[in-house]
Amino acid sequence: MSGLSRRGLFGAAGAGTAAAGALALSMAAGKPAEKEPHASDAYPYYGAHQGGIVTPAQDRMHFAAFDVADGIDREALIGLLTDWTDAAARMTQGGSAGELDAMSGNYDSPPEDTGEAYDLPPSGLTITFGFGPSLFVDGSGADRFGIATRRPAALERLPHFVADNLNPSLSDGDLCIQACAHDPQVAVHAVRNLTRIAFGRAVLKWSQLGFGRTSSTSVDQVTARNLFGFKDGTMGLRGEQKAMIDEHVWVPDGADPAAEWLEGGSYLVARKIKMQIETWDRAPMREQENIVGRTKREGAPLSGGVEFDQPDFALEGRGGVPIMDVDSHVTLAHPDHNDGVHMLRRGYNYVDGNDDLGRLSAGLFFIAFVTDPRTHYIPMQSRMSRNDLMMEYLQHIGSGLWAVPPGVAEGEFVGQALFA
Amino acid sequence: MIRSLVAPVLAAGLLLTTACTDNTAASGDARTMSVKASDTACEVSSVEAPSGTLTFKVTNEGSKINEFYLLGEDGLRIVAEVENIGPGLTRDLVLSAPAGTYFTACKPGMVGEGIRGDFTVTDSGEDVGPKGEDAELVAEADKQYASYVRDQVDQLVTKTEQFATLVKERKDDEARAMYADARVHWERVETVAESFGDLDPQMDAREADLEAGDEFTGWHRLEKDLWPARAEGYTAMTDAERATVADKLVADTATLYDRTRDMTFTASDIANGAKGLLDEVATGKVTGEEEYWSRTDLWDFQANVDGAKVAWEGLRPLLQRKDSALDGQIEKAFASLQALLDKHRDGEGFVTYDKLSEDDIKQLADAVNTLSEPLSKMAGAILS
Ligand SMILES: [Cu+2]
16 A cells, blocks of 8 residues: 555645656556556646546546535635635545544544545545536526626537436536545545535535446556446547547637637536336347347447457348447447547446335446537437437436536636636 | 356457356357357357257357358258357357257358258257247247237227327317227237337327427327326417327328238247337336326236237247246236236226325336246247
């Protein structure tokens, strides 16, 4: 274990920065990133982009959406973002939420940090903040923080897609936080403490725990399986594909004259997708593979080859029927059928106990980072919700879209350029 | 670990599999054969096996789509087959084979009579059930099921026309009384009707199934107009709107009629159709989502069960020979589910969904699971 921990971080911040620097250096030197996640992993908090986007996907996630409290003005919102930024900078390096660690401070006061991560190392924690459409113009049309004119044109509530069954209490929010880590307790600790810091200024609207990353965002990661038992996200972008990431993930300079503050940022699409796993489990293997368009064991396209081979959509099987069903999940999601757009996917499996009928409340918490949802998510989802064979077993029950500001420099707060 | 420990033959050179311990597919198992199929060869790892459940692990090492067959002694009868194996892929063919003389055949490019080899199944003394008349039993099941589908669609046509007339004449009480009764015929053959991807959304879509710009038509559009109580701020349809939707429903039903006249069904279609009907119950009816406005979900529930039961009954002679224990399990589960449904009967029909307690719904859902699980195994059992 490394010397990094949330214990007595006084003076240890330097060590955290050094370790993070070393990791960054090894990647810059062209060596492959470490294959196995290590508890000692600490990703730099400050940089051109926020962490938790091209960072190799950690195994656990705690996602949270917040609404800014009534009566909070622009100045108070800036205060919250400043406090969140400081806490995030500390926690991602293995430190505490507050300046004092969880076991120190005035004996007559509650500790600044809640303590459950006290003995735990950084665990690859990243914290990513996003701004929802309602932060700019609220439900009654009010410009609460004087930023309405700087709302990016692409930042609008996602449209209703075919068969959406969205629960308002699992959707949207003025602000969002995506906390990812190798250790669930570290991710939960982050969201819990950020929520606590926000009390009186922003209230937790909904949150989601995820496990078993269903996406790979590094070439060194094997493709993980979703709860249907299939490898998921084979075609997703990897952090190493720098030119592709620049094109499909980051908001480029000049993208939106009203929203220069977002340049170098991204958009976060979240969809809570309930999976009817009980009926799926009764589907014959033939149907399962046909729906997905890949073999279950290897993840190879049904047109042949191995997992990372491109599917051959023209190849005809028995009776002249394409061997990749035209409505299979892979066919419809493939960049060839979506004007060449790619997404950086970062989804997780979830199980929220069970429903009243004794069925697991399970599914996929889909997260994608894209340069523009109008080109990179909405057209594809419109087609998929209408035609994807898999929709028989899916129901979208939660949804949200947030603009993710670029990275933070030391001494700044996240999204500072929006308020400049 | 759920992950299969069987290392794929093909990928051996590409994938460094992590240490596997109990590799059950190793050569020690006389009933598991590997088949290397290429564009020019068909190598089966063994030319004989003891009778029982056999597995052929077929790997397509060629560049064309391949198929693998086990043929009877006459070289014509297909005992079992696996089709559409893409280049580089491996697929298992599992079947139950009695002692006898067979041929194996790979068919690269899906043409010709294939690259054949002799294959012998020796008598292991294990009972694998009688063979030979399966094809007749399947043909009989097809005949029965196709005629059931035609008959249900016949009745659907008649009742839809009557319903449409009542709707247009604004005889709403009579239309409401007829709604669930007419839909029963749709629900009994729902998986067949749904197989027509153009008709299903026009005839049976719920409002949430649509997106902005889509036209809301069909049964549920009229349902909402007849039962607007749960619709907030709802504007009733005009006479002209009603006529348009009602006439379109009648026309679509006529199209369904035409398309179902000469349909045929394989054993797998029928078996998976039965399972599919129970899936419909599990995802739409038991949750009260299907008939959101009229709350007549139990009518649909019963109709889905009726259709599944007819499908199973047609396949029973075959299933009883292949797996009588599974057949018995299905029989018992149908009876339990029916007994539960009967508790909610009211006159000619059922109580509305809102009259069910949480406990009633849970019991129904449990009974659906109890039936669905063995029903999902029926296709595999009759095809082995
Ligand atoms: Cu999908």
